[in-house]
Amino acid sequence: KAGVTQTPRYLIKTRGQQVTLSCSPISGHRSVSWYQQTPGQGLQFLFEYFSETQRNKGNFPGRFSGRQFSNSRSEMNVSTLELGDSALYLCASSPPDGPGSTDTQYFGPGTRLTVL
Amino acid sequence: GQQLNQSPQSMFIQEGEDVSMNCTSSSIFNTWLWYKQDPGEGPVLLIALYKAGELTSNGRLTAQFGITRKDSFLNISASIPSDVGIYFCAGQRSGGSNYKLTFGKGTLLTVNP
Numbered sequence: 183k184a185g186v187t188q189t190p191r192y193l194i195k196t197r198g199q200q201v202t203l204s205c206s207p208i209s210g211h212r213s214v215s216w217y218q219q220t221p222g223q224g225l226q227f228l229f230e231y232f233s234e235t236q237r238n239k240g241n242f243p244g245r246f247s248g249r250q251f252s253n254s255r256s257e258m259n260v261s262t263l264e265l266g267d268s269a270l271y272l273c274a275s276s277p278p279d280g281p282g283s284t285d286t287q288y289f290g291p292g293t294r295l296t297v298l
Numbered sequence: 299g300q301q302l303n304q305s306p307q308s309m310f311i312q313e314g315e316d317v318s319m320n321c322t323s324s325s326i327f328n329t330w331l332w333y334k335q336d337p338g339e340g341p342v343l344l345i346a347l348y349k350a351g352e353l354t355s356n357g358r359l360t361a362q363f364g365i366t367r368k369d370s371f372l373n374i375s376a377s378i379p380s381d382v383g384i385y386f387c388a389g390q391r392s393g394g395s396n397y398k399l400t401f402g403k404g405t406l407l408t409v410n411p
Contacts, residue, residue, distance in 0.1 A: 272340050
């Protein structure tokens with residue numbers, strides 16, 4: 183079974199631009215979570231989608247948004263990029279075992295975003 | 299937001315030595331997870347713990363869920379060079395559809411052959 187895939191793997195943007203990152207979960211998984219990883223702050227939860235609905239949200243500004251499609255693929259968008267948005271963006275998918283079953287969150291390789 | 303205190307931040311050990319790292323929190327978690335991240339890759343789940351006091355092994359790795367539900371530790375026995383990487387603890391609170399994981403800042407492990 184293929185793992186979580188993320189595209190692109192690397193991205194360079196300039197301040198003020200916007201960016202869209204894509205995540206394809208493991209086949210059959212319906213929950214997709216997004217995290218931002220930086221050396222200073224570590225792994226920070228952005229949001230989680232389940233069945234095309236945002237179910238949980240972290241403490242990030244409204245410039246960070248996401249969506250999920252009917253095939254469970256997810257995208258996240260960052261508008262008006264700032265230098266501090268440079269980070270590794272990770273998505274993770276979970277199998278449809280119902281509430282509380284985060285124990286098997288599988289991560290993708292991440293998208294390395296650099297904002298110049 | 300909620301943070302987990304993970305220590306040590308880094309460790310330099312000789313091949314064959316045992317390693318211990320831990321995470322503490324001011325809040326209770328219902329699930330503790332331990333992940334390992336290699337350079338350029340996403341975190342890989344090593345061990346999941348669901349009950350206070352639970353002790354679980356995965357090969358040379360052993361992890362425990364603290365009795366107070368506010369801490370967890372991970373031990374690696376007889377370390378080998380491929381153990382090099384960053385180890386993260388993560389906690390989750392139950393309740394409804396809360397899937398959010400809170401991560402520690404990681405322990406960077408270096409193993410000298």
